[in-house]
Amino acid sequence: MSVTSHLCVVEERMSKQQESAVIDMTPFFNGEVGSETAVSQFIQTVEQAPMAISITDTDANILYVNPWFCQTTGYGLQEVKGLNHSILSYRTTPAEVYQGLWNQLKKGRSWQGRLINRRKNGERYLADVIVTPLTDGEGETTHFLGIHRDVTETHELTTKLINQKTLVEAVLNAAPVAIALLDENQQVVLDNLSYKALAADFQQEPAKQIIAKLKEELGENATEQLRTRRFVEGHSLSLELKQSRGERWFYCKLSGFSAADSGVDDYFAPTASDYLVLTISEHTKEKRHQEQQRVSELQRMTAESEMMHVMQETLHAAIHQMQGPINMIEAAVTVLTGRSGKCPGLEAMEMALKSGADAVDQLRDALPDRPQEAQQPVNINQLVHDVAALSTQRLLKTSIPMQLKLTATLPSINGQPSRLRVAIKQLLDNAIDAIEFGKPQSREIEIQTYMDDESVVVLIDDSGPGVPQANKIKAFQPFYSTKPVASNGARGVGLSIVQQVMNEHCGSTLLQRSPLGGCRAVISLPRRERDRS
Known part of the structure; x- marks a missing residue:
């Protein structure tokens, strides 16, 4: 049976509605099937198919359309029969698209794509179209079969999703914080530009370091607790990273959520995966x-304390x-008073004695009161860092490099931090002075901390001229100094201040x-455990 004969039968039965059946349509157009049953099945399939189907001649003049075509376009069969299929075309479809369509059809090939069509009422819609050439027994194209469906809503939804994705990415990339999404294995599955830049700076995955820090604070199951929302508002922590360019500080927050899995097997039995959001x-x-503010305040407080110590030590001396x-x-x-004869100069001596005693009393009255500071746990390493920060400008000005070799974990001691800070700074100032006035070929200072069985020890080494063995005890006496007489500052009171502070803390100096060639100052302070015992 020919295609034209089939179309005549279809037209006669357009109004009939029977139960649909899915069959292979190809044999009908190849003339292989001619039974009334097969024709009936073919008609039912075409008429009840939930897509717009049309058949045209080779010039695209419409010969047949199914009911879904009429429903989609608004045209009836009798309205469009004989008209060219271009009645559905709309000018916003580029001409190149139609040229590509016809080039394929002329080659005997099917074409699939999207066209902007126009309904009878002028409304536009996006059509997903398939056009296939229908051939006779000799392989010549006799008709075209067109199938299309309205995908406007799908296109709008897809476009909205793409736009939302673009907007979300734009917002994430514009955010001034690094954001990453971690899966159950703590692998990054989504991140923004700030996170990528951070990872490039550290040349490693920041999330790994943060997860390690998190486990230190909350335990090995910390990420599981966050993913299962044991912490409703997430968890925050501070991270300090050291690089060659200096230390950097970060505030990090992790929170968990669940998202539905998209696998095919999850369609009827949905499952969810847990994720962590890292900011x-x-x-x-x-x-x-x-x-800087803390150091400035320390400089002010230390300067006042140093001045107070200098005044006290000077007046005491x-x-x-x-x-x-x-x-x-x-x-x-x-x-002289015990002798029988009166000495002519006795009266003058008594007056001098009284004047001297009065002067001493006046000096004692002039002694400034030392600010009261409670005993508290003191981190010696922190004090060394503070003193190093206070002396940075002077070290730079004098071109003296200083190296810190501090034991990572030291027990705290009981003491007065401001007094101990003054003592350490006095020793560092002496080391700088020794190098500055001695002008050695090597200019360097090294500060070490370590712990022995009984004490916390601080070593301050310099490459200056050092202190002669005969003067190592005398150096702690008031007003003794190896500085030039014309030097600025109080001469001969620094080490006496250090000695006084050490006495107050049951320590020693x-x-x-020094291995550096100059002087090594050794401070030894008792540990808190020994103090308590």
């Missing part, structure tokens, strides 16, 4: 600003120095020969 915001500038001659005068007056 990282850098606060290095704020941290450095806070550190002056009183001590004056007390010697006064004691000698007092002894002489006592001896020694001067030794």
